[in-house]
Amino acid sequence: MSRWGMAVDLDRCTACGACTVACAQENNVALGNPDRPDQLIRWMEILPAERGKYPEVSARLAPSPCQHCDREPPCARVCPVYATYRNVEGLIPQIYEQCIGCRYCVNACPYTCKHFNWSRPEFPAPFERGLNPDVSVRNAGVMEKCNFCYHRLQVVRDTAAQEGREPKLGEYRTACQESCPTKAIRFGDLDGELEGVRENERAFTLLEDLGLMPKVIYLKEKTS
Amino acid sequence: MRAPVSGPAVLGALAAGLFGAVAVATWAGPPSGIRFNHAAHLRAKIDCTSCHLGVMDPAEARLPLLETCTGCHKDAPGANPGKQALARLAAEGAEPRWPVPSVRQPDHVFFSHPRHVDVAKLECTVCHGEVVNATEPPRTRRMSMYACEGCHARHPESAGATRARFDCLECHR
Numbered sequence: 001m002s003r004w005g006m007a008v009d010l011d012r013c014t015a016c017g018a019c020t021v022a023c024a025q026e027n028n029v030a031l032g033n034p035d036r037p038d039q040l041i042r043w044m045e046i047l048p049a050e051r052g053k054y055p056e057v058s059a060r061l062a063p064s065p066c067q068h069c070d071r072e073p074p075c076a077r078v079c080p081v082y083a084t085y086r087n088v089e090g091l092i093p094q095i096y097e098q099c100i101g102c103r104y105c106v107n108a109c110p111y112t113c114k115h116f117n118w119s120r121p122e123f124p125a126p127f128e129r130g131l132n133p134d135v136s137v138r139n140a141g142v143m144e145k146c147n148f149c150y151h152r153l154q155v156v157r158d159t160a161a162q163e164g165r166e167p168k169l170g171e172y173r174t175a176c177q178e179s180c181p182t183k184a185i186r187f188g189d190l191d192g193e194l195e196g197v198r199e200n201e202r203a204f205t206l207l208e209d210l211g212l213m214p215k216v217i218y219l220k221e222k223t224s
Numbered sequence: 225m226r227a228p229v230s231g232p233a234v235l236g237a238l239a240a241g242l243f244g245a246v247a248v249a250t251w252a253g254p255p256s257g258i259r260f261n262h263a264a265h266l267r268a269k270i271d272c273t274s275c276h277l278g279v280m281d282p283a284e285a286r287l288p289l290l291e292t293c294t295g296c297h298k299d300a301p302g303a304n305p306g307k308q309a310l311a312r313l314a315a316e317g318a319e320p321r322w323p324v325p326s327v328r329q330p331d332h333v334f335f336s337h338p339r340h341v342d343v344a345k346l347e348c349t350v351c352h353g354e355v356v357n358a359t360e361p362p363r364t365r366r367m368s369m370y371a372c373e374g375c376h377a378r379h380p381e382s383a384g385a386t387r388a389r390f391d392c393l394e395c396h397r
Contacts, residue, residue, distance in 0.1 A: 085392075087391050087393060088391070091393070093392060093397070095392045095393070095396045096332070096396065097332050097396055098396070134334065134397075136331075136332055136396075136397065147393065147397065150393055150397055151334070151397055154336075154339075154394070158338060158339050158343055161342075161343040162338065162343060
């Protein structure tokens with residue numbers, strides 16, 4: 001059974017934000033109201049962090065999708081209706097039709113990766129023609145978050161089955177990975193394409209001491 | 225003060241109601257005038273995919289085009305009103321307008337025909353059983369989630385069970 005994960009090389013990442021845009025386009029994330037930046041939804045965010053002490057300060061900008069916690073994801077633990085759970089491949093889906101919008105998971109998630117639809121999403125003139133038919137448009141009152149472009153995995157699996165073969169290594173690619181100009185984002189099976197990435201000496205995960213075993217693994221800068 | 229209700233308006237409403245009742249009672253069949261008879265075609269040993277060509281391809285239309293019908297129905301229509309309607313369409317070069325799909329999935333369900341027919345090798349009648357004996361075009365019915373779960377959860381011996389997953393994310397995303 002695959003265990004899908006992501007490796008983000010912060011040495012390669014320039015924080016250009018292409019992944020944020022590609023993700024929003026792929027997953028029908030609405031543009032949002034510029035007057036309410038607090039209600040803005042982006043599944044892939046660039047998390048800013050300050051490193052070092054004055055005067056030797058530098059910024060770390062880390063692309064941060066849902067971390068897909070491997071061990072007891074806090075959002076799944078608090079969800080009263082099983083709208084979010086850990087599936088057999090370790091993905092943490094969000095089922096919009098099941099969600100009642102209680103927002104427990106927003107408060108539970110230590111990575112701030114869950115987003116609530118405060119209003120009905122709007123897609124002004126040319127954007128409504130670019131909606132992805134493989135992904136639903138979420139309505140007001142439900143949570144949403146990154147699910148590692150699961151619809152792409154289904155396409156890969158169907159194509160492979162129709163051609164009578166197993167899915168190839170690296171065939172399942174997420175939108176953020178594809179859009180990354182410096183190839184900082186790598187995606188794949190933690191026991192396949194990304195085997196050994198956890199053992200990399202530069203590897204770390206966000207809020208490691210919580211013990212949630214996130215499947216988004218960062219490789220820190222060599223010049224630190 | 226309430227606005228007076230005019231006589232013609234009352235008559236109009238009555239007439240509309242009456243017309244609606246008559247229209248329901250004598251439903252004239254699909255818009256193109258073709259009362260497609262599934263049972264007759266199946267008795268002639270015609271495979272479902274001979275007409276429903278797009279079932280293997282998610283992007284293609286699953287309801288037959290005019291050329292699909294005229295590919296077989298080349299002879300003079302005779303007395304059959306359905307064949308006469310088809311000949312009329314062929315003369316005009318107009319595509320038949322079929323009424324509705326027989327099973328409609330809710331908007332939030334992502335269902336793939338190729339995944340079930342081509343990958344899992346399911347028979348069409350597993351879900352569309354009612355068309356086997358249908359002499360009229362099928363009416364739309366909603367498929368409940370229990371019908372899907374029947375295969376996905378409780379029939380591990382079914383043909384596609386090796387790949388069928390019992391996971392919400394498979395259909396709701």
